[in-house]
Amino acid sequence: MKRAPWLLFCMAAAMPLRAIAQQDSDLTFTPQLDLRLRYENADQDGFADNAQALTLRTRLGLAIGMPSDFSGLVEFEDVHALGIDDYNSTANGKTGYPVIADPEDTELNQAWLAWRPGDDTEAKLGRQRIILDNARFVGNVGFRQNEQTFDAGLFSHAFGNGLQLTAAHLEQVNRIFGDSNPNPLLAKTDVHAELVNVSWANGPMKLVGYGYLIDNRDVPAASTETYGLRWTGEQPLAGGNRVRGALEYATQDAYKDGADVNDADYWTAEAGFHWPKVGLDLGAEVLEGNGSYGFSTPLATLHAFQGWADVFLSTPPDGIEDRYLKASGGVREWKWQAIYHHFGAEHGSADYGTELDLALSRALGWGINGKLEFADYNSDGFAVDTRKIWVTLERRW
Numbered sequence: 001m002k003r004a005p006w007l008l009f010c011m012a013a014a015m016p017l018r019a020i021a022q023q024d025s026d027l028t029f030t031p032q033l034d035l036r037l038r039y040e041n042a043d044q045d046g047f048a049d050n051a052q053a054l055t056l057r058t059r060l061g062l063a064i065g066m067p068s069d070f071s072g073l074v075e076f077e078d079v080h081a082l083g084i085d086d087y088n089s090t091a092n093g094k095t096g097y098p099v100i101a102d103p104e105d106t107e108l109n110q111a112w113l114a115w116r117p118g119d120d121t122e123a124k125l126g127r128q129r130i131i132l133d134n135a136r137f138v139g140n141v142g143f144r145q146n147e148q149t150f151d152a153g154l155f156s157h158a159f160g161n162g163l164q165l166t167a168a169h170l171e172q173v174n175r176i177f178g179d180s181n182p183n184p185l186l187a188k189t190d191v192h193a194e195l196v197n198v199s200w201a202n203g204p205m206k207l208v209g210y211g212y213l214i215d216n217r218d219v220p221a222a223s224t225e226t227y228g229l230r231w232t233g234e235q236p237l238a239g240g241n242r243v244r245g246a247l248e249y250a251t252q253d254a255y256k257d258g259a260d261v262n263d264a265d266y267w268t269a270e271a272g273f274h275w276p277k278v279g280l281d282l283g284a285e286v287l288e289g290n291g292s293y294g295f296s297t298p299l300a301t302l303h304a305f306q307g308w309a310d311v312f313l314s315t316p317p318d319g320i321e322d323r324y325l326k327a328s329g330g331v332r333e334w335k336w337q338a339i340y341h342h343f344g345a346e347h348g349s350a351d352y353g354t355e356l357d358l359a360l361s362r363a364l365g366w367g368i369n370g371k372l373e374f375a376d377y378n379s380d381g382f383a384v385d386t387r388k389i390w391v392t393l394e395r396r397w
Contacts, residue, residue: 028065032075034058036394038145042087044098045384051087051097056080057145059109069117077109079145079178091181098386102145105178110149120158127151130168131301132197133230137212137250139301144176148301162201169194170214173299190217193299204234214298215256223258224296226250228266240276245269246283252295264288264295264319278329289319289347307341307355308375309386316382319346333362343382352382368395 061075091103112126151172228250270283287295294315343352
């Protein structure tokens with residue numbers, strides 16, 4: 001029943017489509033298909049056996065072109081294990097294995113209606129993918145087989161001179177653990193969230209200010225408001241070289257019925273030098289903790305940060321300091337990346353551990369992209385030693 005106003009809103013928004021179809025039958029339909037086959041192996045101390053999963057993600061969509069500046073998309077997503085399913089998917093009850101968060105499920109991934117009266121303005125309503133900036137605060141968790149989407153209304157407008165506004169109202173977070181997950185808090189999160197992101201780009205420099213107010217209706221004590229500022233920049237040099245950097249700061253407090261303890265800050269700084277074929281980046285990311293609460297990013301693409309082994313998907317109560325060195329480059333058709341992390345507590349002086357992440361990828365022909373990834377987390381008192389391997393093949397039409 002609590003969804004009734006939102007459903008009525010969607011039905012009312014769809015009414016213009018019926019009138020459009022009656023006036024002008026000039027509709028176009030473009031099928032979309034995305035196949036991703038992945039083998040994942042997780043070796044985690046404390047478990048007698050490694051987890052292994054061979055899963056196929058099939059994403060089938062239909063993009064709809066309409067007159068009067070409207071367009072739409074309906075997209076379904078299916079995840080199935082192909083013979084190798086010795087893993088805890090969070091939904092299959094196999095708790096004797098480490099977690100590989102790719103439950104088998106078939107669901108509606110996206111279903112939205114958009115209005116674009118010009119190149120500078122877009123309004124979109126429905127279930128949709130939303131990625132803001134580098135996805136540190138709002139993202140789609142695209143690494144996992146079942147991505148995260150949002151039931152939302154979104155508006156964006158480019159004012160000219162590099163100024164861009166994006167604003168969204170979220171009603172529901174459709175999480176990576178699948179619609180059919182037996183734990184309803186893993187399947188979906190009921191929210192009333194307001195997102196505002198304003199950016200200004202001037203050549204290779206970009207400045208972003210944002211405010212994210214999340215009223216968590218399922219777990220009210222987890223509600224937060226976050227305000228921040230982000231800068232990124234790049235300077236080309238002679239010989240095809242370039243330097244780049246990023247700075248960001250955010251502060252977080254309780255929002256609505258959020259617990260008083262929800263009070264922490266975030267900052268990150270990164271600098272890099274890139275030659276034509278090799279790049280080096282040195283950075284630090286700090287999520288504060290006060291001993292009871294760690295800075296929270298509940299809508300983020302978490303896998304991309306603080307190590308691919310996914311040890312720090314939630315911030316420890318003492319916070320976290322992540323100091324890292326990243327190297328990347330390419331050799332002919334191959335692309336490679338190596339990242340070394342050192343993790344420690346922000347509140348207090350505890351060491352958490354270190355992690356080495358490696359990736360190698362290339363286009364294999366016939367539109368197929370291949371990728372091999374490895375993550376090795378060595379605990380120094382936080383969590384346990386964890387090693388993961390991924391082999392991925394993907395083809396999009």
